[in-house]
Amino acid sequence: MRITKLPDIAESEITPEDIFMNRRRFIEMTSGLAFAASSVDAWAQETRGPYDTDESKTPYKDITTYNNFYEFGTDKDSASRNSKNFRTQPWTISVEGFVKKPQAYAFDELIRNLTIEDRVYRMRCVEGWSMVIPWRGFELRALIKRLEPTSRARFVEFQTLYAPDQLPEQRRGFLAWPYVEGLRLDEAMNPLTILAVGLYGKPLPNPNGAPIRLVVPWKYGFKGVKSIAKIRFVDKQPVTTWMNLAPDEYGFYANVNPVVDHPRWSQATERRLGEFFKRKTLPFNGYADQVASMYSGMDLRKNF
Amino acid sequence: MISIRRFWRVAAFLACLTPAVWLAGLAFTGNLSANPIQDITEQTGTWTLRLILITLCVTPLRALTGWNGVIRYRRMLGLFAFFYGFLHFLTYVWLDQFFALTDIFQDVYKRPFIAAGFSSFVLMVPLAITSTKKWISRLGGRKWQLLHRLTYVSAIAAIAHYLWLVKADIRRPMAYAFLLSILLGVRVLKLLRSRRTASVVDGTEATL
Numbered sequence: 001m002r003i004t005k006l007p008d009i010a011e012s013e014i015t016p017e018d019i020f021m022n023r024r025r026f027i028e029m030t031s032g033l034a035f036a037a038s039s040v041d042a043w044a045q046e047t048r049g050p051y052d053t054d055e056s057k058t059p060y061k062d063i064t065t066y067n068n069f070y071e072f073g074t075d076k077d078s079a080s081r082n083s084k085n086f087r088t089q090p091w092t093i094s095v096e097g098f099v100k101k102p103q104a105y106a107f108d109e110l111i112r113n114l115t116i117e118d119r120v121y122r123m124r125c126v127e128g129w130s131m132v133i134p135w136r137g138f139e140l141r142a143l144i145k146r147l148e149p150t151s152r153a154r155f156v157e158f159q160t161l162y163a164p165d166q167l168p169e170q171r172r173g174f175l176a177w178p179y180v181e182g183l184r185l186d187e188a189m190n191p192l193t194i195l196a197v198g199l200y201g202k203p204l205p206n207p208n209g210a211p212i213r214l215v216v217p218w219k220y221g222f223k224g225v226k227s228i229a230k231i232r233f234v235d236k237q238p239v240t241t242w243m244n245l246a247p248d249e250y251g252f253y254a255n256v257n258p259v260v261d262h263p264r265w266s267q268a269t270e271r272r273l274g275e276f277f278k279r280k281t282l283p284f285n286g287y288a289d290q291v292a293s294m295y296s297g298m299d300l301r302k303n304f
Numbered sequence: 305m306i307s308i309r310r311f312w313r314v315a316a317f318l319a320c321l322t323p324a325v326w327l328a329g330l331a332f333t334g335n336l337s338a339n340p341i342q343d344i345t346e347q348t349g350t351w352t353l354r355l356i357l358i359t360l361c362v363t364p365l366r367a368l369t370g371w372n373g374v375i376r377y378r379r380m381l382g383l384f385a386f387f388y389g390f391l392h393f394l395t396y397v398w399l400d401q402f403f404a405l406t407d408i409f410q411d412v413y414k415r416p417f418i419a420a421g422f423s424s425f426v427l428m429v430p431l432a433i434t435s436t437k438k439w440i441s442r443l444g445g446r447k448w449q450l451l452h453r454l455t456y457v458s459a460i461a462a463i464a465h466y467l468w469l470v471k472a473d474i475r476r477p478m479a480y481a482f483l484l485s486i487l488l489g490v491r492v493l494k495l496l497r498s499r500r501t502a503s504v505v506d507g508t509e510a511t512l
Contacts, residue, residue: 062338074473076337127471129339174473245472264417264468266407273338277402 045118045134051192051290052120058131058273060200066273067207068125069226070175071160071167079207086166088211088227097157097233100148107211111197114138114146118201119194121217123224124256124285130270135215136198141189149185153233157182158214161229175241181214181225182238182252184294192217192290195228218287220254251304255295256285260304309373316377320384323351324391341399348392349421353466353480355385356459360487367494379435382455386432389425417468424461427454456491459484 048054069079091107116138124130144156162178164170170177187193196215197204204210209226216223222242232238242250249263258268258281269278284291295303327347330336336343359381366374401408411418431452433439440448463484466477 058338066338070472076339129342172473174475261414264415266411266415271339271341276341276399 045120049117049119052118053122053132053286054120055122055132057120057134062273063131063133063199064205064207066131068127068221069207069209071169071177071179071227072207073169082168083206086206086210086227088206091211091229093212093228094230095147095232096230098150098153098235099233100150110143111138111195111212114142116197119196119215121192121215122285123215123217123221124270124281126220126222126250126254126262126267128265128267128270130272132272134200135194135196136201136204137194137196137215139191140193140195140214141191143195144185144188147231147233149233152235154185155182155234155237156185156188157230157232157234157238158225158228159230159232160209160225161227176244177241178229179225179241180238180244181223181240182234183214183216183223184237186294187216187291190291190294192287218255218284218291220256222250223254253295253300253303255291255300255304256281257283257300257304259283260301309376313376313380316380320355320380323347324388341395345392345395345400348388348395349466352385352388352392353459353462355381355388356455356462357480357483357487359385360455360459360484364487364490383432383435386428389428392421393425417465420461420468421465424458424465427458427461431455431458456488459488 045052065080066076067079068074068076069083072079072082092104093107093110094104095110096102116136118134118136120132120134122130123133140156149156158181160177160179161167162170164177167177183193194215195212196209197212199205199208204213209224209228212228213226214224214228237252240250240252242254243252256267261267267281270281271278282288327344331340331344359378362374362378362381366372397403397408401411412422413419431454434443434448434451443451463477463481466480467474470477
């Protein structure tokens, strides 16, 4: 396996990060509508895309301080407290399995020229709370097309970086590390599925899985594997970390489903952070129109 | 002038109240996390368990140190355990479920961890009611003592409640389980030993 070398000058030094990160703003800048560098408070989506929710967005502070990132600790604030020195530069992603050219890529190399856009998605945690997050990223299908999986590839598996020196809880065995998640290839190719590299117009903060993480808005949040270091194209359904821990509680699909309870708590309602009253959880987290057809004929109680 | 004894009672009272005041302070100044209801639920639950365990320390501590005065704090500690349990219960019924009674009954019926927590709390109610001197004399010492052994059941149910709700890392509930097993183990040992002596000298039943 060959490691693609980082260029002598970092990509971010050649292209100002803001332009590199935001195609829409780039277009506006070239058409003479330049505006000041983005700050979180000033961040506003220029146009609402077809997949964006217009629900009010969860504040940046809440999104970046209320996380489940068990590699940094199991409290909600563990990630924001313990991830400050997490090194995301340089970052290498190894692509393996049934793919035209299995090799390791430098992060900048891998995502070069992919269309970066903002997506405002609901995020429903399996624990019963939810957020609305303005992600910035690219459609996974664009990357998959570029990587050219072979006909044997039926699933995509993702792994978080394994680095116990930086991710201290990986020294403890309450979960099988590194964190593994996966998607069926058609789920991975769905236009809703993105790899996020930012939120609120800024590069992805460490607590949210810097530099790159998966976002699958119709599934429970734990499917969104963070700080991805490995992408594998495989022919068998991967055993994910949570399935491995408790197969009766966490399935491979993990589609948001108000009528299939977690064995220990109800999934019928959720608390949107910032709201007092609970709201009803929607099938496929409100994305049924875009994704339900992928599961037609499947018993979603069995394939939870 | 207040006596030393009274001073320590007030100090203990204030110490027990501190977590509640601290939590209320964080809540009103907006310094809880993005999910304050969850924080309040977790904090009140944790303090209930801690105070149950602290209450269970009183008798062994007395036996171990010979400090008989410690027994005077037992009722206060037990009532504070009930107080935090009540806050925890109220948080669930009011803030979390907003009095959706059918959902609550379903929760208790369908989910073992809610059932365990609910049992733990319900068992504390008769103990709180009968914690007065009047009730001790009304029931008689032995009966009262027997009734108040429900504390052990309540404590075990509280641990089960905690263990059952954790997703993966059971280190913390296991730490509490370990402490409880020591506190109950001490009592079992004492019971076994007193049985043995009782069979020899036909003495009275030991208190636990």
